[in-house]
Amino acid sequence: MKKVAVIHDLSGIGRCSLNAAISILAVLKKQPCPLPTAILSNQTGFKSFSFLDFTQYIKEYYSHWKKIGYHFDTIYSGFLGSIEQIELLTDFIKQFKTDKTLVMIDPVMGDNGKLYAVYPEDYPKHMRELIRHADVITPNFTEFTLLTGYDAQEEGINKQKLIACGRELAENGPQQIIVTGICSAEQPDHLYNLGMDFAKDVCFEVGTSYNNISYSGTGDIFASIVCGYLTDGYTLEESVKIAAEFIAKAIDYTSKYNLDTNEGIMYEIFLKELNI
Numbered sequence: 001m002k003k004v005a006v007i008h009d010l011s012g013i014g015r016c017s018l019n020a021a022i023s024i025l026a027v028l029k030k031q032p033c034p035l036p037t038a039i040l041s042n043q044t045g046f047k048s049f050s051f052l053d054f055t056q057y058i059k060e061y062y063s064h065w066k067k068i069g070y071h072f073d074t075i076y077s078g079f080l081g082s083i084e085q086i087e088l089l090t091d092f093i094k095q096f097k098t099d100k101t102l103v104m105i106d107p108v109m110g111d112n113g114k115l116y117a118v119y120p121e122d123y124p125k126h127m128r129e130l131i132r133h134a135d136v137i138t139p140n141f142t143e144f145t146l147l148t149g150y151d152a153q154e155e156g157i158n159k160q161k162l163i164a165c166g167r168e169l170a171e172n173g174p175q176q177i178i179v180t181g182i183c184s185a186e187q188p189d190h191l192y193n194l195g196m197d198f199a200k201d202v203c204f205e206v207g208t209s210y211n212n213i214s215y216s217g218t219g220d221i222f223a224s225i226v227c228g229y230l231t232d233g234y235t236l237e238e239s240v241k242i243a244a245e246f247i248a249k250a251i252d253y254t255s256k257y258n259l260d261t262n263e264g265i266m267y268e269i270f271l272k273e274l275n276i
Contacts, residue, residue: 002231003031003071005096007089008078008220010036014043015264016217017078021224027271028228033072035061035092038081044118045216045262053081058088066095074102074231078220081118086126093133102231105134105174106223110142113152131169136176136230138223144179157184159194163203166196175199176236180222183210193222193244197236206240208248211255217264218247225274232276246270 004025010018018034025032035058041050075093080086093103107127110116115123124146131137131147145152148165155161166177179194192207222243229239250267257266 001029001031002073003033004074004076004227004231005035005065005072005092006032006076006078007035007037007080007092009038009040009081010034011040011043011049013041014045014216014262015267016043016220020217020220020264020267021076021078021227023268023271024221024224024274025228027274028225028232028276030074030228030231033065033070037079037085043216043262043264055082055084055088058085059091062092062095071098072096072101074104074227076104076106076223076227078106078223079108083120083123083126086130090130090133097133102136103134104136104138104223104227104230105131106138106219107131107143107147108219109139109146111140113142113145115146128169132173134174136178136226136236137169137174138178138180138219138226140181140219141179141183144177157182159205162194163196167198170196170198178226178236178240180219188212193240195236195240202237204237204240206237206244208244211251213251213255213261215251215254215261215265218251221250221265221267222247228274229276242274246274 006021008017008021022032036054038054039052077089097103109127128147150165175198177196181191182194183191189210190207191210192205195204225243225246226239229242250265250270254265
């Protein structure tokens with residue numbers, strides 16, 4: 001069974017981060033090995049939450065993995081709480097990455113056009129350095145603009161310019177980039193993911209309908225599904241299509257219930273449909 005090091009936060013309430021990654025990777029016949037970056041009572045979309053920063057324990061935690069001789073087929077990271085955690089993840093990758101290890105980074109930084117308030121203004125600069133060590137990254141549209149300097153207000157959604165910005169990132173970093181949750185003013189009821197595989201010189205779009213309800217955690221679910229399939233050798237396009245279809249189905253099901261969007265989508269019922 002292939003092993004995936006999952007570096008993410010753990011939220012007691014909310015279908016996101018480690019909760020989502022562990023369940024999805026397990027059903028995809030991968031052994032998820034979680035390394036928490038923080039432990040929260042509930043995800044941060046709620047009005048209040050408790051937050052235990054795990055930074056001081058991280059290096060000792062993965063040093064024991066190294067000591068017992070553990071190795072990973074994939075290193076997959078999500079929420080990092082600080083610049084110091086970026087530095088720790090960089091060290092982790094240097095210690096555990098081999099020629100056969102897939103490194104996938106979800107550069108969690110912001111949404112809706114803004115950097116998350118928990119991060120300093122120079123955080124994207126440090127994230128750009130981190131993703132140089134990645135094979136695959138899965139930024140949402142806001143995070144892609146923060147990584148590349150793409151001016152969304154001036155340019156709008158210009159596919160060719162997005163690809164050009166992705167190509168610049170790939171020159172010294174990830175050869176596979178998925179920009180998630182792109183929505184244009186011309187098609188407000190449609191979302192699509194833009195995939196860029198520069199190793200194969202292939203770009204593609206995978207779209208879904210959009211009901212204008214934003215549920216927390218969908219990015220984590222998407223990235224975790226893509227991670228599981230890429231780890232097993234599926235192509236980037238195949239992985240993205242499976243993830244997008246899964247989420248669309250779960251959102252449609254969830255929309256029939258009066259559920260707080262902070263709790264995320266009711267994806268668990270569809271896990272049995274994921275298989276490798």
